[in-house]
Amino acid sequence: MDKQSRQATTPVAELTALDKRIINLLQRGLPVVERPFLEIAQQLGCHEDEVLERLNHLMTNKVLTRFGPMFDAVCLGGAFTLAALAVPEPEFERVTEQVNSFDEVAHNYRRSHDFNMWFVVGAESAEQVNNVINDIESKTGLPVLNTPKLEEFYVQLYLPA
Template sequence: MDVLDRKIINLLQAGFPLSEEPYLEVARQLGIEERELLERLSNLLDENTLSRFGPMYDAQKLGGAFSLVAVRVPEDDFDKVTEIVNSYPEVAHNYKRDHDYNMWYVLATDSPEKIAEVNSDIEKKIGMKVFNMPKLEEYYIGLRLPV
């Protein structure tokens, strides 16, 4: 990744024009050819530096639901529990963190009711209490970092 790639990413983290030839517009802002912008974006996506180029949706507005869930898993059971939890398609992320609450997974479902259903199913299967911590208020979701 070179200086121009970084410039492209920083500019496009801020948004994208809604016009007939949006890439041309962005390319002009960067002082490059449209073709070069398209090639570089395509490379950044191919090499997985960017995960996506497009919209980031608010799942709740689409009728879906998200929740963060914490579990205190004994170290010896960790792998076994991970396997069970990750087998659910509703589990979008799962991180091990260095705390007493060491498993943190995110559920993404198509309805809020489904969150409780999946969690109670998981509780039964792993034989441990899970702590559901849905978002109550959002103060900022940026996911924008200067690169």
């Protein structure tokens, strides 16, 4: 199966009621104490081992891809932007290859709009991000819509159990 069609066939994971409660609770944060899963278990009314076993299971099944502290990438010295191109339909494949050829490009999505290609550019500095944007413009011959994040509003995913 090629990379592009893989996600269309991703099976939906079976989550137990406990899984959903664990995910919902852990999204609100994990206590930074010696035995964090014991505190989580106490809040859920189950055993510490059960929490650990379900977490391991969710990671193995790739329902969760990461679990732990979220570092501020900008604080770490990186710079990012969300950018878009309005790609003429016959050019789409060529431009996709050109854009994806940059190591700094991540998360390239085709979207239903005149601006039909949306991707994240990440590099070590704002200057490098701008260089990559300029390089993408020269390589594709298309103007890039550059919309860096100005402010983030915190939200949480909630799975009704």
